[in-house]
Amino acid sequence: MLLKITKYDILFQFKQGFYLVYGILSLIYILILFNLPGDVRTEVTAYLILSDTTIIGLTFVGALVLLEKQQNVLQSLFITPLKLSTYLAGKMLSLVFISLIVSAVIGFIPGGMIGNWLWTLVAVILSSMFFTFFGLGISAGANSLNDYLAGTILGGLILGAPVALFFIWPEISVVFPVNATIDLMITPPEVQSVKGIIADVSVLICWNILGYLFARYQFKKYVLER
Numbered sequence: 001m002l003l004k005i006t007k008y009d010i011l012f013q014f015k016q017g018f019y020l021v022y023g024i025l026s027l028i029y030i031l032i033l034f035n036l037p038g039d040v041r042t043e044v045t046a047y048l049i050l051s052d053t054t055i056i057g058l059t060f061v062g063a064l065v066l067l068e069k070q071q072n073v074l075q076s077l078f079i080t081p082l083k084l085s086t087y088l089a090g091k092m093l094s095l096v097f098i099s100l101i102v103s104a105v106i107g108f109i110p111g112g113m114i115g116n117w118l119w120t121l122v123a124v125i126l127s128s129m130f131f132t133f134f135g136l137g138i139s140a141g142a143n144s145l146n147d148y149l150a151g152t153i154l155g156g157l158i159l160g161a162p163v164a165l166f167f168i169w170p171e172i173s174v175v176f177p178v179n180a181t182i183d184l185m186i187t188p189p190e191v192q193s194v195k196g197i198i199a200d201v202s203v204l205i206c207w208n209i210l211g212y213l214f215a216r217y218q219f220k221k222y223v224l225e226r
Contacts, residue, residue, distance in 0.1 A: 001082065005090035009064075010097060018060060018098060025052070026105045033110035045112030046120075046185045053103045054124055054181065057095035057132025058156075062148035064091070065139035074223055084224065088215055092132045099128040116189050119197065123184035126204035130177050133211030140218035177207040 013019065029048055033041055068074050103124040107113035113120045138151035180203040183196070 002086050002089055002093075005082070005086060006093045006097075009090055009094035013060070013064075013094060013098065022053075022056070022098060022102045026102050029106045030109055033106065033112055038111075041110060041112040042115070043186065045107055045110065046182065049103045049107060049113075049120070049124060049185065050127075050178070050181060053099050053106070054127040055131045056099045056102070057092065057128055058135040058152055061091060061095060061132055061135040062139040062142065062145070062152065065136065066142065066145060066148065069223075084216060084219055088133070088136060088212065088219070091136060092129055095132045096125055096128045100124055113185070116185065116187070116192075119184045119187075119189075119192070122201065123181045123204070126201070126208060127177060127181040130204065130207050130211045133208065133215045136215040137211070137218040140215065141222045175203055177204055180204050180207075 033045060033048075036044055065074075100121065104121070107120055108117060134155060135152065138155060139148055142148040142151060180200040184200045187196070
């Protein structure tokens with residue numbers, strides 16, 4: 001069931017032009033990165049991945065869920081044996097898939113993240129999962145696109161504000177998901193420690209658990225119980 005719903009979501013996103021949009025954006029990003037000096041390419045690549053590709057789920061999942069609400073798809077889905085956990089996981093996997101592809105293309109073709117490819121991919125996967133769950137939770141309680149945008153802007157400010165702390169107090173600031181992602185992506189491999197990697201990954205896993213619980217609670221309250 002999970003594979004079927006994930007495949008359905010990927011095909012739906014392809015038909016809606018998600019892949020075309022990010023294909024064009026990826027080409028633009030690659031051209032920009034190839035024309036940057038090598039000593040700044042890693043930082044710029046990390047910024048593009050963090051500010052764009054890892055939040056694909058947050059950007060698009062609201063539109064997907066609102067469309068399903070308007071077409072009464074959700075009510076029909078949850079009459080079937082489909083479990084809420086499977087629905088949420090399918091949405092998450094389909095959006096992490098496109099996020100991973102785009103991040104790999106702009107991270108590795110210009111070479112900006114080649115030196116730290118493994119933990120870059122881990123960071124992209126875990127942060128994309130979190131932002132998708134976060135977006136699912138907001139979209140469940142939204143009745144319009146404006147409601148969703150207001151929720152994501154407020155949530156984005158709350159989650160993104162601690163980024164400034166990363167450059168002031170990095171040891172403490174990595175308890176926030178965005179900062180843990182930055183730490184995994186931009187810390188050179190020769191400087192990274194096993195303890196630091198475990199801490200960053202653990203932080204992102206904990207935020208994913210919270211994000212999933214938030215999404216499940218919101219769907220139960222605003223979709224299933226209505």
